[in-house]
Amino acid sequence: MSTLDPSTLHQLYSEHNSWLKGWLRVRLGNAADASDLAQDTFVRVMTARHTTPIREPRGYLSAIARSLLIDKSRRRAIEQAYLQALALRPEPVEVSPEVRLSIIEMLVSIDTLLDELGTRTREIFLAVQLEGLNYVAAGERFGVSVTTVKNHLVRAMTQCLLLVET
Known part of the structure; x- marks a missing residue:
């Protein structure tokens, strides 16, 4: 090539x-x-x-x-x-252009990572990480076993670690 x-x-x-x-x-x-x-x-x-x-x-x-x-x-x-999100904060937040660019780049990377996870893995990951569901509650919500929830989370966390390493 x-x-x-x-x-x-x-x-x-x-x-x-x-x-x-x-x-x-x-x-x-x-x-x-x-x-x-x-x-x-x-x-x-x-x-x-x-x-x-x-x-x-x-x-x-x-x-x-x-x-x-x-x-x-x-x-x-x-x-x-x-x-x-910054505008909704009760106190004003001043962010330098460099930091803002860095944050936007990281958010874009996270968005890409989440998009690549697959629907079920992404939904389970977000439910556990952002909503605070435990594994049992996530399993019940998505109709899967706790082992399946753990497998999806391992897949998602592995992708997160790969993102951090790059």
Whole structure:
């Protein structure tokens, strides 16, 4: 597996960058964000491993861009939820831009981790960790045994530990 050679990447960029920016501008509503996301798309292409030639460049580019759009939307939603939570605190909280960025990045990582757990594991993990359910109560709520609850929690905690290690 290898990355695209520079001449192929240059040709892909020259032939499809304007089209991609237009495609993104329609979805985002402004040229600046479209340019940024188009650039991010080509960075992904540049760093991706390619085993075969790209046969449908616009389909390939739009799939990457669509994924980046989803990531951007999720990040924006997480950031808004964080800011709302700060606003609801009884005492004002001042957070430096660096700390805020770090917190948002960690929240995005946690959101991604939770999304990758699978529905049942995520629900059990959140019920135990956030709602304080014990294993028996979680088992009753989800109609599973205590052993199954423990297995789901081991899976979730393992993923959490992997996130902390990275």
